[in-house]
Amino acid sequence: MTREEEVWDRGLQSERTRLAWVRTAVALATGGLGATGLAARSGLPALAVVVFALAALCGGVLLIRTRTRFRRVQAALHGGRPLDPGLDVVFAWLGTLSVVAGALTFVFTIR
Numbered sequence: 001m002t003r004e005e006e007v008w009d010r011g012l013q014s015e016r017t018r019l020a021w022v023r024t025a026v027a028l029a030t031g032g033l034g035a036t037g038l039a040a041r042s043g044l045p046a047l048a049v050v051v052f053a054l055a056a057l058c059g060g061v062l063l064i065r066t067r068t069r070f071r072r073v074q075a076a077l078h079g080g081r082p083l084d085p086g087l088d089v090v091f092a093w094l095g096t097l098s099v100v101a102g103a104l105t106f107v108f109t110i111r
Contacts, residue, residue: 014077022066024062025060025063025066027059028058028059031055031059031099032056032059035055039052044105047101048109051099054095055095055096055098055102058095059095062095065087069088
């Protein structure tokens with residue numbers, strides 16, 4: 001077995017991972033947009049509107065970067081190099097944290 005065969009699995013793991021990133025990005029973008037609209041129309045504090053909009057922005061950025069990330073992962077796997085999560089993980093974390101902050105703002109202001 002060659003070095004590349006040891007590192008590279010012939011399955012579709014990287015493609016499934018790409019789809020998972022796409023699902024995460026779409027959920028953040030659409031959920032953030034919807035929540036932003038709801039928060040603005042229902043009179044929630046500006047903080048809720050801003051953090052939901054930030055979640056939508058993070059989702060949009062992740063969606064745009066999906067192709068680049070996939071190519072980087074493929075190159076690292078074929079080259080036997082370690083994977084570097086880079087900014088994508090930061091955007092996913094920030095988007096998720098924004099959703100939580102917006103939800104908490106919503107829960108504590110609605111009576």
